[in-house]
Amino acid sequence: MQTVAKEPAKFAARIARVGSFQSMLIDDVAMKMVRKGDDVIMIGSNAPAGETLPHIRNAAKRALDSGYTKYGPTSGLFELRQAVADKLKREYDFEADPESEILLTNGAEEAIFLAMQALVNSGDEVLQSKPSYPFDLHVNYSEGISTEYRLEERNGWKLDAERVESRVSRKTRLVTLVNPHSPTGRVFTREELEEFSEIAVKRNLFVLVDHVYSDLVYDGRRHINIANLPGMRERTVIVCSFSKSYPGMGGWRVGYAVGNRKLIAEMTKLHGLISNMGGCTFAQKGAVEAYLANQTPLSRMVRKFQRQRDASVKRLNEIKGVSVLTPEASCHSFPRVSSYGMSSVDFVYWLLKEAKIVVHPSITYNIEGYVRFNHSHPRYEEALERMEKALRKIPVRRN
Ligand SMILES: Cc1ncc(COP(=O)(O)O)c(C=O)c1O
DSSP: OOOOOOOOOOOOHHHHTOOOOHHHHHHHHHHHHHHTTOOOEEOSOSSOOSOOOHHHHHHHHHHHHTTTTSOOOTTOOHHHHHHHHHHHHHHHOOOOOTTTSEEEESHHHHHHHHHHHHHOOTTOEEEEEESOSOOHHHHHHTTOEEEEEEOOGGGTTOOOHHHHHHTOOTTEEEEEEESSOTTTOOOOOHHHHHHHHHHHHHTTOEEEEEOTTTTOBOTTOOOOOGGGSTTOGGGEEEEEESTTTSTTOGGGOOEEEEOOHHHHHHHHHHHHHHHTSOSOHHHHHHHHHHHHSOOHHHHHHHHHHHHHHHHHHHHHHHSTTOBOOOOSBSSEEOOBOGGGOSOHHHHHHHHHHHHOEEOEEGGGGTOSSBEEEETTSTTHHHHHHHHHHHHTTSOOOOO
């Protein structure tokens, strides 16, 4: 009997709603060039440069040798949830119950995914800033609708509550806020956050606030936890991670969500489903050490990155056709390159070809005209030199 080849499987519609980011695509192209022996400087990358600190590595090694190799609790090791609660108390005078209000996740991204899945119904609108670290794919996957409120460079990327309110509709369920903001590096002031939270309370919105860059704040600025403001405790979910606070911890995949106990309970169910219990326990032991140990290496790192930020902002502003505001936090600056008249994607591929450096195109953050540059990279000066040399070859088309 003849067998007739069956059609390949059709995939579920929901998976088609998950796309890829341009920044990941260019990184893949650059990695291929690196494998062929090209000396490409990956200066768009999304984490502070450096290796995991030895005391953190040693804590994870000790954990491996002492049996932290089995399934752990679904919510994550209590010891780390307690360390997170202690940090929130110490730094923000914010009380979170480690038993029921903190969930350890595989990086902040999983925390974002779980919160979206728990909060957003089909047809609900989710507001995000423009530009913003992108939440769209999560929103799409939840069958929600992404809407935007603008931050303007000419206003110093200020958070404008009136503008947020003008974008709230009857369908708006959730508003996202990245603070410190990515990709602009703004640290929103208490006044900006108070006005923003008044809107959230008045319009009965839930707020997802991303704190991943809260340990990388410059010039002695104060990072404010919006969940401390009146009426915000119950309607805020904080997502955070070890991947941006400490060098070389992106691959450890340890992050967390902090929110009201009902929301955390729902998110924990889904977390248990997708991870069959919790995250990696020996990585969590390393993260405990990161939070409990002396933070002098972290302060030293922040001071070093601040110097590199100053040097790279100065140099970027000296390059013909490029301008940038000084980021107040994070390891990135967000220079404007629109004067070259190219889309941000064309610009970054052109730069890769001409200068063998990879910056990230601003379309990843839902805006055109900019690129993201990681000033923590040890070769940032060389990258800037290559960028300037390449840009000398082409004319500035408009201002
Ligand atoms: C603003 C922001 N939020 C969340 C994430 C995700 O962090 P993680 O790697 O811990 O999942 C990133 C990663 O680049 C980020 O930049």
